[in-house]
Amino acid sequence: MADSKRTSTRSNERLAGWLFIAPVVAVLGLFLVVPILMALWVSFTDWNGQGSPFQSGVPFAGLDNYTGLFAHDGLVRQNFMTSIRNNAYYVIVVVPLQTVLALGLALVVNNRMLKGKGFFRTAFYFPSVTSSVAISVVFLFMFANTGAINEILGFFGVSGPQWFADPRGVLHLALDAVGIVDVNAPPAALSGHGLLGLSWWDWTSGPSVAMCAIIALVVWTTSGTFMLMFLAALQNIPTQLDEAGLIDGATRWQRLRFVTLPQLRPTMFLVLTLGLIGTWQVFDQIYVMSKGNPAKTTLTPAYLSYSTAFRDFDYGSGAAISFVLFLIIVSLTLLQRRALRERP
Amino acid sequence: MKPGRLVTAVAAALLLTTTACGSGFDDKAGTAQQSAGPADLKILIASSGPAEAKAVTDAAAKWASASGNKATVTPAQDIAQQLGQAFAGSTPPDVFYIDAARFADYASVGALEPYADKVTNLDDFYPNLRQTFTYDGKVYCVPKDFSTLALEINTDLWQKAGLTDADIPTNWDQLTAAAQKIKAKGIVPLAMGDTRDRVGAFLVQNGGWWTSADGKQATADTPQNEAALTYVQGLLKDGLVKFPKQLDAGWAGEAFGKGKAAMAIEGNWVKGAMKADFPGIKYTVHELPAGPTGTKGTLSFTQCWGIAAKSKFKDQAIKFVDAMTAADQQMEFATAFGVMPSRQSAQAPYTAKFPEDAPFIAGAAYGHGPVNAPKMDTVLADLDTGLQSLATSTPKAVLQRFDKNAKTALGG
Numbered sequence: 001m002a003d004s005k006r007t008s009t010r011s012n013e014r015l016a017g018w019l020f021i022a023p024v025v026a027v028l029g030l031f032l033v034v035p036i037l038m039a040l041w042v043s044f045t046d047w048n049g050q051g052s053p054f055q056s057g058v059p060f061a062g063l064d065n066y067t068g069l070f071a072h073d074g075l076v077r078q079n080f081m082t083s084i085r086n087n088a089y090y091v092i093v094v095v096p097l098q099t100v101l102a103l104g105l106a107l108v109v110n111n112r113m114l115k116g117k118g119f120f121r122t123a124f125y126f127p128s129v130t131s132s133v134a135i136s137v138v139f140l141f142m143f144a145n146t147g148a149i150n151e152i153l154g155f156f157g158v159s160g161p162q163w164f165a166d167p168r169g170v171l172h173l174a175l176d177a178v179g180i181v182d183v184n185a186p187p188a189a190l191s192g193h194g195l196l197g198l199s200w201w202d203w204t205s206g207p208s209v210a211m212c213a214i215i216a217l218v219v220w221t222t223s224g225t226f227m228l229m230f231l232a233a234l235q236n237i238p239t240q241l242d243e244a245g246l247i248d249g250a251t252r253w254q255r256l257r258f259v260t261l262p263q264l265r266p267t268m269f270l271v272l273t274l275g276l277i278g279t280w281q282v283f284d285q286i287y288v289m290s291k292g293n294p295a296k297t298t299l300t301p302a303y304l305s306y307s308t309a310f311r312d313f314d315y316g317s318g319a320a321i322s323f324v325l326f327l328i329i330v331s332l333t334l335l336q337r338r339a340l341r342e343r344p
Numbered sequence: 345m346k347p348g349r350l351v352t353a354v355a356a357a358l359l360l361t362t363t364a365c366g367s368g369f370d371d372k373a374g375t376a377q378q379s380a381g382p383a384d385l386k387i388l389i390a391s392s393g394p395a396e397a398k399a400v401t402d403a404a405a406k407w408a409s410a411s412g413n414k415a416t417v418t419p420a421q422d423i424a425q426q427l428g429q430a431f432a433g434s435t436p437p438d439v440f441y442i443d444a445a446r447f448a449d450y451a452s453v454g455a456l457e458p459y460a461d462k463v464t465n466l467d468d469f470y471p472n473l474r475q476t477f478t479y480d481g482k483v484y485c486v487p488k489d490f491s492t493l494a495l496e497i498n499t500d501l502w503q504k505a506g507l508t509d510a511d512i513p514t515n516w517d518q519l520t521a522a523a524q525k526i527k528a529k530g531i532v533p534l535a536m537g538d539t540r541d542r543v544g545a546f547l548v549q550n551g552g553w554w555t556s557a558d559g560k561q562a563t564a565d566t567p568q569n570e571a572a573l574t575y576v577q578g579l580l581k582d583g584l585v586k587f588p589k590q591l592d593a594g595w596a597g598e599a600f601g602k603g604k605a606a607m608a609i610e611g612n613w614v615k616g617a618m619k620a621d622f623p624g625i626k627y628t629v630h631e632l633p634a635g636p637t638g639t640k641g642t643l644s645f646t647q648c649w650g651i652a653a654k655s656k657f658k659d660q661a662i663k664f665v666d667a668m669t670a671a672d673q674q675m676e677f678a679t680a681f682g683v684m685p686s687r688q689s690a691q692a693p694y695t696a697k698f699p700e701d702a703p704f705i706a707g708a709a710y711g712h713g714p715v716n717a718p719k720m721d722t723v724l725a726d727l728d729t730g731l732q733s734l735a736t737s738t739p740k741a742v743l744q745r746f747d748k749n750a751k752t753a754l755g756g
Contacts, residue, residue, distance in 0.1 A: 048453040049371065049432045050432070050454065051431075051432070052434065053432075074752050075752065076722075076752070077724065086530055143593075145589075145590070145592045146592055162589060164589065165587070165590060167732070293729075293732070295732055296726075296729055308722070310425045310428050312719065312722055313422060313453065314719075
């Protein structure tokens with residue numbers, strides 16, 4: 001008797017629960033899950049953008065759009081691999097830089113001795129709340145050939161590069177500067193052989209000069225947001241811990257390294273994950289500032305997916321690129337979770 | 345709630361919604377062709393500016409009230425993307441601009457109605473413009489106007505370099521000689537865009553082109569093309585030609601208008617820009633220098649009035665296009681926003697009214713349209729990448745790379 005009553009209460013609750021989340025399920029399903037499934041279908045077809053992709057005449061391509069990105073020697077694979085290379089260098093530079101900068105800013109703002117905390121907090125956070133398009137345009141002016149950056153460099157006697165017209169990779173330039181290789185005559189061992197449509201020389205270019213300008217912009221805009229997250233975490237750490245360290249005779253650096261940082265581990269994971277996802281999806285800065293130029297060195301998978309679908313009407317290939325990008329992000333996030341796991 | 349059941353429930357909900365969507369997306373078979381009665385034409389234009397938008401809107405309103413139809417003109421933000429979405433949703437505008445470079449993409453997927461033979465006096469349009477809008481031997485749509493490239497010379501800088509009218513280059517050697525004299529005075533000789541849309545002119549002047557005339561074969565790797573690119577490369581290496589980005593300009597016309605270069609290779613749109621942004625600069629316009637064999641060459645750019653194959657008002661749409669491309673209407677557009685009429689019968693009134701445009705009009709006879717084959721956009725973008733680094737790369741490698749990529753795109 002009591003048992004059956006409990007079950008019926010339970011099932012009532014279950015029904016009520018479903019009712020309560022029904023609007024969200026419907027909205028998310030309709031505007032998130034269904035479009036994703038439709039895009040997945042498009043990635044298996046050669047749909048040319050005429051009419052619906054679900055009508056009978058649309059040619060089914062199977063995995064062709066995916067194999068085209070990896071297996072067939074051609075422009076599609078070359079563009080895709082170039083975009084992967086560009087974005088990988090971008091991630092490798094941006095994520096550590098913005099994390100360290102954000103942590104540094106948070107430590108400064110969290111300092112009890114600092115006067116005018118509110119001002120600095122706002123100042124550091126300000127770039128994050130400004131429209132990325134507006135900031136991109138301002139950076140275009142700053143990095144112009146006779147812009148502020150090159151004027152400052154010129155003041156120190158350095159002749160600045162033509163930022164957005166310079167496709168040379170910084171790794172190549174660095175190697176050239178120490179005399180190991182010549183940028184204009186790459187060693188045949190590297191340029192003659194390659195992987196997945198790009199020569200080793202191309203793979204090892206590093207971010208281009210143009211990409212560096214975009215990297216500077218992104219680090220500057222996003223570190224404010226992440227600073228806020230670190231700041232919240234820092235303020236949650238009881239001061240007693242720090243004081244205990246002080247009593248034990250730990251130096252300032254030891255307290256940061258062995259007391260504060262371990263406490264920040266969950267926030268660190270959050271910041272790194274959000275940073276990783278955000279940097280792999282970079283689109284608006286590219287769209288506004290460079291459109292993949294010069295010489296495709298700022299091409300990223302997100303922008304390539306857009307241009308393949310909406311410029312070339314190759315919707316299948318464009319959708320396939322975005323799903324590969326999705327897989328890259330998911331697997332990297334899983335790897336990172338594993339690396340940052342707390343060891344017992 | 346067990347996770348298994350949750351998944352089932354969500355999946356069921358999804359399935360329901362997808363089927364609902366699917367039916368909504370399906371094309372209604374056999375859209376009724378409503379040819380009689382008043383039409384409601386939707387017209388999407390890629391406007392070059394407020395002047396064009398106003399002129400086309402006014403002309404459409406005039407046509408609408410005279411013919412008893414309705415015509416709504418919408419200037420597009422990004423016409424390629426908006427058209428792409430409209431075709432995907434099966435609700436394309438009835439009439440729209442199509443750029444010559446993208447024409448084949450639309451024609452090859454059956455988005456366009458091949459109406460050109462129903463237009464009054466089709467042969468009156470310049471032959472090379474008609475060729476531009478031909479796909480599989482059929483003229484699809486008629487050009488609304490056209491532009492060609494010419495050489496602009498800054499009068500003051502020209503004199504400063506000690507040059508006279510006799511030095512105005514008519515062939516490559518003279519161009520090099522004049523440029524060297526200008527450079528000796530510390531002035532940048534020539535500003536030119538770093539894409540196929542400018543560099544390609546040198547190929548035409550040397551009797552070559554990227555593809556065969558029917559657009560079915562890649563023919564970039566020829567001695568003529570290699571010689572043309574080598575010539576341009578020489579200009580770049582010697583600092584006789586600078587790309588706009590090197591001069592801190594968005595395009596060559598801006599660099600020219602700011603007085604950063606003594607010459608520029610741009611189209612007739614440069615007129616409007618100079619008048620609006622740099623009214624103080626004195627300049628003259630001349631035909632592009634000819635190649636070593638005396639072949640004149642330039643590039644022509646054009647857009648056509650496309651009519652959607654799925655339009656419900658095709659007959660009225662054709663009548664509308666007919667009215668928009670009548671010689672006197674083209675003259676009105678020419679006056680309003682500085683384009684050149686695409687009908688040969690409008691050439692005499694145009695040159696009478698705008699005598700300074702003679703070099704641009706002359707280009708109509710020998711101008712080459714863009715590569716008009718489908719699926720070539722990425723290949724051409726890749727070519728532009730090669731051209732941007734022309735100063736340091738090998739011309740032959742650039743051409744071979746184009747041929748390889750184009751072959752794949754053109755299918756054999």
